[in-house]
Amino acid sequence: MSYTFGGNAADDVTIAATGGGNINGQLSAMGGWYYPTTLTGSRYFSSRGNITGLSIDNTLSTSLRFVTDHVTDSIYSAPAGLVTNKWQWFAVLLSNSNALSPPENVRMWAGDANTPPTELTVTTGTAPVGNATGSTSWTIGNRGTASVALQGDAAEQFILSSISGNLLNPAAVGRITDAEAELFRRLFLIPLWRCRPEELIQIPMIGPYGLDFTYWTGHIDVGGAAGTYDGQAFALVSTAPGYKPATFGSSAAFSQNMPPFRQQGRWGIQPIYALD
Secondary structure, eight states, X not given: OEEEEOSSTTOOEEEOSOSSOOOSSXXXXXXXXXXXXXXXXXXXXXXXXXXXXXXXXXXXXXXXXXXXXXXXXXXXXXXXXXXXXXXXXXXXXXXXOOSSSOOEEEEEEEEESSSOOXXXXXXXXXXXXXXXXXXXXXXXXXXXXXXXXXXXXXXXXXXXXXXXXXXXXXXXXXXXXXXXXXXXXXXIIHHHHTXXXXXXXXXXXXXXTTEEEEEXXXXXXXXXXXXXXXXXXXXXXXXXXXXXXXEEOTTOEEESOOOHHHHTOTTOSOGGGGGO
16 A cells, blocks of 8 residues: 655654664665655655655756755755656665764665666765754655655655664765665665565674664554554664554545555565566
């Protein structure tokens, strides 16, 4: 299942105290499956707190925009070929040192049902100044407490961070080499693109580097209290493992529109795509 946003600009799904996604001197990432029905600049796919997040670019609506929360916020963009009425998958990877005028590196990927995550060309519009600000809340389909809701559907989503620094290279926080980006794509992004988060627990490097990870399935569990549905997100490998309640914006709605690999059943497609 997915969740439809855009009936109200304040539509959102919020998951409090989640694992993953902090940007303070860590390697962090977010992304998932989206089905936009209208491409309006500055509408958000996902965010961490009230600033940091991934959105439609406010200049070119076929591009992605990623902002990180600093004294002077950083702004990055990448042409992604966004289109309407089609399931697309996006992800962003950030390495930040959390120092004044920090070295910061951002990588972005896009894919669809027929194309595994492909790295995009990222342009820096504004460089960060000052320490990064983290958040314990995760908002899907909007930016924190703002009213810039995605117009369309969002399905399976993830956020993660390496709580011991750079998961790929702990001595190089603030930098992501091409080899590290490709390793991250193969180990993490390919399984997540295939809706197979359970494969991440098989990665040997997770334990030593303290991965903090939360995954939102978009599925319904009617056992939750009014407005809250338990079991919508789970911390797979986290400092606080277990299910996380998700609170849904009142004017949005569940949808039967599912991303491609969920349409094929719980286990998605065959693992051959892990080495595309």
